[in-house]
Amino acid sequence: MKVSCGPNSVPVLIWTLAASLVLCSGQAATENNKKCLLLFESLSERKVLSRLEPLTGINFTTVDKNYTYVFQLCGDADGVKGAGVIQKKTGVKDPTIVGRYNSTKAYGGSDWVMLIYENGEGYDSHCSNVGRRAIVMISCDRKADKAQLTMIEEDLVRKECYYLFELDSSKLCPVVLSHISTGTIIIIIGICLLAAYLIGGFLYQRLVVGAKGMEQFPNIAFWQEFGNLTADGCDFVCRSRPREEVPTYRGGATEPLDEEEQEERDDHLLPM
Secondary structure, eight states: OOOOOOTTHHHHHHHHHHHHHHHHHHHHHHHHHHOOOOOOOOOHHHHHHHHTTTGGEEEEEETTTTTTEEETTTTTTGOOOTEEEEETTTSSOOOEEEEEEEEEEEEEOOSSEEEEEEEEOBOOSSSSBBOOOOEEOOOOOOOOOSSSEEEEEEEOOOOOOOOEEEEEEESSOOOOOOOHHHHHHHHHHHHHHHHHHHHHHOOOOIIIOOOOOOSSSSHHHHHHHHHHHHHHHHHHHHHHOOOEEEEOOOOOOOSOOOOHHHHHHHHSSSSO
């Protein structure tokens, strides 16, 4: 059978491969989470575990005093079979299993998950020789691009002793949906239309009409007239002009007097 690969079949093949990769990756992540065996199987706890899929297959390490702790989500921590959390002491070869992922509990809120691994190795002389238990609080931190594990405390006082860890990660944060108001949408559309009008008109005037300088502006005659009319309206409404003052008296004639009249008017100034 001969298969022909024409130019139209290449995009179809690419999209098929991409979809296959996405499905395979999603299936692999789901299979990793299924390794966590819940003590009491429930749909709600499975949903909580599904939120942690981006963190599967990664060893998270922290150091506290003389101990090193390794945590892995639904996987073998540091390669130790069945161990979700292990404790390694300096100078000691064999690690201690703090919690197993085949005994898991998972609780969660909007931006946090509490993961509990139980049935770890039993204590030697305290906590009534019960098995160890690891509690990992996984919280949302949008600034934490790389998740960091922190040892908080080891409680040896209660009947059910535990190791408490904290893990901050941005991958647990819920998606923030941006809400744009109707007015904002209208403004954005108006700006886009105005930009398209100016750019398209400029290119048309320059490339088709062959305009130069200010003539490249689309419909420049209309906008100039519009600007003039706007300026006239603003001048009429907003600008105040000084009023003409009404004269309170009339001044005398400014024509020069004749010499005879000037002499007659000055006669009364002469001494008698």
